[in-house]
Amino acid sequence: MKILIVDDSKSVHRLLEEMLDLPNLEFQHVYNGLEAISAIKETNFQADLILLDWEMPELSGIDTLPIIIKNHPNQTIFMMTTKNSMPEITDAMQKGAKDYIIKPFTKDIIIGKINSLLEGEY
Template structure:
């Protein structure tokens, strides 16, 4: 399984790799929305899941989300953010997020969400 992590914080990338240190799991990384969209445009892009941060420079996650969905309508995307209002959650889901996770989250929470979304466990 391949997970595409899109977050401007390198520490979040490291934390996710540590939390999800499982066999047969690989990671691809982008540090802003522009990098993410460019990666998704590549013909060989094949992530099973995108973990997308909301607040990033150049192109925010909420701006990136519909661009990715336009390119790959069936892509599984979990928004990761400290934004926790119902309006924010609703906006993300309306723009194409598959699920939403509020930072900070625990290993159990992220693995539970991923397992549920990808049906079959890790």
């Protein structure tokens, strides 16, 4: 399984790799929305899951989300953010996010969401 992590914080990238220390996982790292768009435009792009931060420089996650969905309509994307109001959650889901993870989250939360979304592979 391949996961694209899109977050401007390198510490979040490290934390996610530590939390998701599971067999057969491969990670790709980008640090803002523009880098994410470049990554998905590569002809060999394949990710089973994109973990997309909301607040980033260059291009925010919420603005990146519909661009990714336009190019890859069936892409599985989890938004990661400290934003927790119902209108924000609804906005992300309407723009194509499959799930929403509120920071800070625990290992059990993220693994549980991955399990439920990807039909229990892990």
